[in-house]
Amino acid sequence: MKMNGGLRNLDPALRRAWHPLCRSSEVATEPRSFGLLGERYVAYRAKDATVRVFLDRCPHRFAPLSLGSCEGDALRCAYHGWLFDAEGRCTEIPALGTDAVVPTRAQLSGPARVGESHGMVFVAPLPPLTPMPRVAADGDAAFMKGDLPIFETRASAGLLADNFLDMAHFPFVHANTFGADQAREVPHFSVTRDGYAFSAAYEHEFLNREDPGVVEGVRPLLQRRRLTYRYTAPFHLELAIEFLDAGGTNVIGFFLTPVDDETVRIYSSLWRDDLAGSEERMRAAIDFEVAVVEEDLRLQSRYQSLELPLDIHAELHTRADRSTLELRRVLRELVDCSNAL
Numbered sequence: 001m002k003m004n005g006g007l008r009n010l011d012p013a014l015r016r017a018w019h020p021l022c023r024s025s026e027v028a029t030e031p032r033s034f035g036l037l038g039e040r041y042v043a044y045r046a047k048d049a050t051v052r053v054f055l056d057r058c059p060h061r062f063a064p065l066s067l068g069s070c071e072g073d074a075l076r077c078a079y080h081g082w083l084f085d086a087e088g089r090c091t092e093i094p095a096l097g098t099d100a101v102v103p104t105r106a107q108l109s110g111p112a113r114v115g116e117s118h119g120m121v122f123v124a125p126l127p128p129l130t131p132m133p134r135v136a137a138d139g140d141a142a143f144m145k146g147d148l149p150i151f152e153t154r155a156s157a158g159l160l161a162d163n164f165l166d167m168a169h170f171p172f173v174h175a176n177t178f179g180a181d182q183a184r185e186v187p188h189f190s191v192t193r194d195g196y197a198f199s200a201a202y203e204h205e206f207l208n209r210e211d212p213g214v215v216e217g218v219r220p221l222l223q224r225r226r227l228t229y230r231y232t233a234p235f236h237l238e239l240a241i242e243f244l245d246a247g248g249t250n251v252i253g254f255f256l257t258p259v260d261d262e263t264v265r266i267y268s269s270l271w272r273d274d275l276a277g278s279e280e281r282m283r284a285a286i287d288f289e290v291a292v293v294e295e296d297l298r299l300q301s302r303y304q305s306l307e308l309p310l311d312i313h314a315e316l317h318t319r320a321d322r323s324t325l326e327l328r329r330v331l332r333e334l335v336d337c338s339n340a341l
């Protein structure tokens with residue numbers, strides 16, 4: 001199964017990183033099950049509004065706890081009614097009567113860390129080596145946010161991250177959306193590394209067909225924009241597009257959950273400060289982005305081998321592939337550091 005030491009969805013090193021478990025809006029006061037790294041987790045929101053996450057498996061007879069129910073901050077298993085408090089300690093075993101001493105081993109296990117950021121619940125199964133992901137535009141009142149529907153697809157999270165950072169595929173894969181006008185040549189760009197994160201930026205000219213200023217004759221059709229990619233290991237990606245002539249910034253967030261060896265969940269959101277608060281324009285932007293993701297998935301879901309090569313000599317790289325080469329270096333370090341622990 002494993003070849004060339006490539007990164008697969010269930011690589012043990014990924015347990016030492018933050019991953020999106022779900023959107024914050026998906027967690028309420030009833031338990032719900034979500035898959036991550038080959039395991040099922042149960043999540044619910046406690047009275048203090050914090051999200052509680054445990055393995056979705058009762059320690060008694062391994063029944064899925066997500067079939068149970070919440071009683072205040074506690075979670076009751078649907079099978080024999082064991083009750084677990086918000087820390088996962090069993091406080092009641094109905095079959096033993098009210099005075100029974102509950103065995104200390106009757107304790108739920110959970111991930112090492114749970115947190116929320118930009119409207120998502122993140123989980124690190126083991127103490128994370130990578131930083132908690134953030135999206136700067138999320139706290140900025142000038143930006144409106146829109147969520148794409150959640151995709152679940154056959155894919156490699158590493159290959160999808162590679163695809164998001166890739167700048168040379170636009171005219172080919174995205175010929176029916178934004179790719180038709182794209183120059184085939186990738187401009188020179190540099191990559192700035194910061195621990196388990198990096199950014200890559202370049203400016204280029206493009207045809208701004210959406211700018212009303214073009215129709216009004218205020219601005220030319222050919223305008224400048226700056227694209228800044230931000231990556232945080234393992235699978236947290238952002239692209240900020242700044243319109244240097246017309247003004248405004250679009251941020252596309254792409255957050256990947258390796259669910260099992262062959263499945264990835266894709267959470268994508270848009271942050272825009274140029275829609276004048278129009279929900280209708282945001283819906284149109286989301287529909288367009290969905291079409292773009294579908295174009296990518298048509299290819300990504302058909303990879304025969306679902307792994308991202310981490311041996312940098314295994315593939316051919318060009319100067320247009322600097323950021324995706326850096327992706328391999330960062331993930332190689334994560335795997336090496338995790339193995340050394």
Ligand code: FES
Binds near residue numbers: 058061063079081
């Ligand atoms: S399996 Fe959960 S109480 Fe028995």
Ligand SMILES: [Fe+2]
Binds near residue numbers: 163164169173296
């Ligand atoms: Fe793409």
